[in-house]
Amino acid sequence: MSEVIITLTNFRCQLRMPTKFLIKVREALADKNPGAYHMRKFMHKGWDGKQHYITEKGAFKIGHLDRIVEYLLKETSLSISVDDQRLEMPKFKIPKKVGEKTARPYQLEAVGNILNNQIGEVYHRVGVINAATNAGKTLMMAMFYEAFRGKCKMIMLINDADLYDQFKTELPELLGDKVGFIRGKEFIKGDFVVAMVPTLSRSIKKFHKYLLEFEILAVDECDLGASKSYKSVLSKLSHCQVRVGLSGSIYMEMKNQKQRYKWNGLRDFFGDQKYIISKREMVDKGHSTELVIKIIRGSTRPGINGDYRAEYDHCITNNVMRHEVIYDRVKFMLKRNRTPMLIVCRYHEHITNLHEHLTGKGLEGVQFVHGGIKDKDRKKILKDFRDGKIPILIASMIVKRGKNFPLMKGMINAAGGDSHETLIQLMGRGERKHESKSKFYLDDIFDSGKYLMRHSKHRVSWYKREQFKVIKKF
Numbered sequence: 001m002s003e004v005i006i007t008l009t010n011f012r013c014q015l016r017m018p019t020k021f022l023i024k025v026r027e028a029l030a031d032k033n034p035g036a037y038h039m040r041k042f043m044h045k046g047w048d049g050k051q052h053y054i055t056e057k058g059a060f061k062i063g064h065l066d067r068i069v070e071y072l073l074k075e076t077s078l079s080i081s082v083d084d085q086r087l088e089m090p091k092f093k094i095p096k097k098v099g100e101k102t103a104r105p106y107q108l109e110a111v112g113n114i115l116n117n118q119i120g121e122v123y124h125r126v127g128v129i130n131a132a133t134n135a136g137k138t139l140m141m142a143m144f145y146e147a148f149r150g151k152c153k154m155i156m157l158i159n160d161a162d163l164y165d166q167f168k169t170e171l172p173e174l175l176g177d178k179v180g181f182i183r184g185k186e187f188i189k190g191d192f193v194v195a196m197v198p199t200l201s202r203s204i205k206k207f208h209k210y211l212l213e214f215e216i217l218a219v220d221e222c223d224l225g226a227s228k229s230y231k232s233v234l235s236k237l238s239h240c241q242v243r244v245g246l247s248g249s250i251y252m253e254m255k256n257q258k259q260r261y262k263w264n265g266l267r268d269f270f271g272d273q274k275y276i277i278s279k280r281e282m283v284d285k286g287h288s289t290e291l292v293i294k295i296i297r298g299s300t301r302p303g304i305n306g307d308y309r310a311e312y313d314h315c316i317t318n319n320v321m322r323h324e325v326i327y328d329r330v331k332f333m334l335k336r337n338r339t340p341m342l343i344v345c346r347y348h349e350h351i352t353n354l355h356e357h358l359t360g361k362g363l364e365g366v367q368f369v370h371g372g373i374k375d376k377d378r379k380k381i382l383k384d385f386r387d388g389k390i391p392i393l394i395a396s397m398i399v400k401r402g403k404n405f406p407l408m409k410g411m412i413n414a415a416g417g418d419s420h421e422t423l424i425q426l427m428g429r430g431e432r433k434h435e436s437k438s439k440f441y442l443d444d445i446f447d448s449g450k451y452l453m454r455h456s457k458h459r460v461s462w463y464k465r466e467q468f469k470v471i472k473k474f
Contacts, residue, residue: 004072006065007083008122011238013065015058021078025071026054029064031264053264062126063271064264069119082122089123089215089241092147099174101139106285110135110275111143114244117274127274128222128245133428134288135277137246138167141218142174144244145192150178152242154216155193157200157233159224160402161379167194182207201229208236216242221401223250223421225266234269245270248279248428249421279427280467288431289440293463295456296329296443297474298322303450311449316416317350322445323357326414329443330363330392338410338441339391344399344426346415348372351394354414363392370396400425406432412443418455420462427466446474 004017015022030050054060060068072078094111096103103111110129117124131137145154158164164183171179171194180190183199193214200207217237222245224230251263251273282288299315299322316322326343333341345351348370355368367390369381378398385393388407397415400422411430417423430440444463446456463470 002078004076004078004080005083006069006080006119007085008062008065008124009085010241011062013060013062015054015060015068017058017078021072021076022054022058024075025068026052026056028071028075029053029067051264053268061268062124063267063269065119065124065126066117066272067267080120082120084122086241090148090151093149095143095146098139098142098146101174103139103143104136104285106275106277106281107136107140107143110277111140111147113274115144115147115242123241124271125242126271127243128247128250128270128272130248130250130273130276131246132248132277132279132282132288133431134282134433136287137220138170139174141244142171142192144216144218144242145175145178148216150191152215153191153193153213154218154242155195155211155214155237156218156220157195157197157230158220158402159197159230160221161196162382162404163220163402164194164196166404197229197233200233204232204236211236212239215240216244218244218246219270220246222270223247223266225269226262238269243270249424278466279424279431282431287433289433289437291427291430291440291442291468293442293444293468293470295446295460295470295472295474296325298325298445298456299447299449299452301448303448303452305450308451311451312346312416313349315447315449315452316414317347317353320357322414322447323354325445326354326412327358327361327363329412330358333410333441333443334391340385340388340405340408341392341410341412342385342399342405342408342429343392343394343412344415345394345396346417348396350414351396355394358392358394365391366394367392368394369398371398397422399429403429404432405429406434407436408432408440409437410441410443412445413459414445416445416447416452416455418458420458423459423462424466427468 002018004015007014030052032050053064069080072080092115094108094115114125114127117127141156168181175192178191180188180193182193182195214237217240219225225234283290299319301315301319304311304314345354351368351370355366358366367381369378384390386405408430413426430442444459447453460470
């Protein structure tokens with residue numbers, strides 16, 4: 001029987017196998033580059049227009065190890081042996097309790113699926129946890145650190161100031177003075193460090209040597225890992241043997257080559273999905289708020305063929321009739337005490353137009369926020385909304401990630417859109433548990449048009465796929 005030898009290092013690995021099988025696996029796992037048509041003139045003659053994750057000599061990034069092994073076992077008769085060139089890590093034991101907090105069964109399973117993952121008898125601790133809102137990422141991250149009894153340093157990368165503040169409060173309660181923090185001018189060393197990606201990226205030369213000290217890496221919102229700032233930081237942490245990506249919206253859809261190309265690029269570093277805890281499961285387990293989703297008729301204007309943005313502005317941004325629909329839904333929610341209430345828009349002009357319409361109709365307490373507002377003012381507005389001081393907030397997509405609004409009882413998705421990822425993130429803003437609410441109400445505006453109707457139908461389908469109650473009001 002022929003044999004394949006897989007040599008493992010922390011990041012770039014090597015396949016040694018008969019050439020005919022190497023060609024076969026290399027081609028089977030390649031993706032068509034979605035920009036191939038435009039790139040072809042810059043590439044060498046004979047370029048096949050594909051993104052190959054295995055080189056002609058058999059080198060590949062460790063994140064693809066699971067799917068390479070799966071393919072070899074399924075499609076070939078080769079025997080597989082692993083040559084592990086990585087440094088040996090200390091023995092581990094997954095803790096059932098950290099500080100005063102006891103792990104939930106799914107948290108133990110999620111952490112275990114990463115730490116116990118093996119290729120043959122060799123540990124391969126690289127993977128993604130697809131965790132819905134309220135899954136308890138703080139405790140799970142502390143569990144990864146405690147599993148090695150404090151013998152390995154850990155760093156967690158985040159991109160959200162609210163989450164940073166949350167970790168500053170919660171992690172020391174679990175781990176004491178072992179926790180360090182990096183943000184702006186703040187640089188507190190520790191055995192478990194929470195670091196803001198923008199800070200590290202801006203001063204990567206300053207932090208380069210320090211980052212080499214870590215053996216365990218966790219990355220929140222790892223679906224952002226393809227961005228320039230993330231890549232600059234991740235490249236300095238590719239030596240970490242334990243590598244955990246956290247996201248509630250990664251590897252969701254692979255219906256076209258563009259999506260497949262994007263996700264497999266992230267798989268280079270983060271590997272495969274090792275555990276999923278869905279929104280529906282979090283509700284059923286009592287950890288998240290039940291969502292009631294209503295589909296409301298919006299624009300009935302005809303679309304504009306060949307120009308999506310023109311259609312969007314005609315049907316949504318500058319459509320007074322649609323603004324009136326939203327006004328009616330706001331009044332409906334106000335009568336039922338569903339405040340604080342969030343109205344989500346995509347473009348600044350739409351936010352301004354809608355704010356003028358609602359205030360012009362006499363609604364009080366309506367404020368708006370978007371990325372064009374000064375940082376200090378934006379933070380105050382979001383904090384006031386979070387604390388319940390602002391009853392109605394019109395916001396851009398800056399609220400879709402990481403924002404914690406536990407008091408919020410209602411949301412109107414006035415933004416339209418055709419992204420399942422964005423939809424998942426917006427739903428998460430209302431799922432926080434709070435004693436003041438038993439349900440969270442989300443209105444989605446369904447629009448006609450060449451593009452908008454298709455997108456609206458997709459959103460309805462995705463809501464149902466998440467197994468939430470969907471009520472169509474027309």
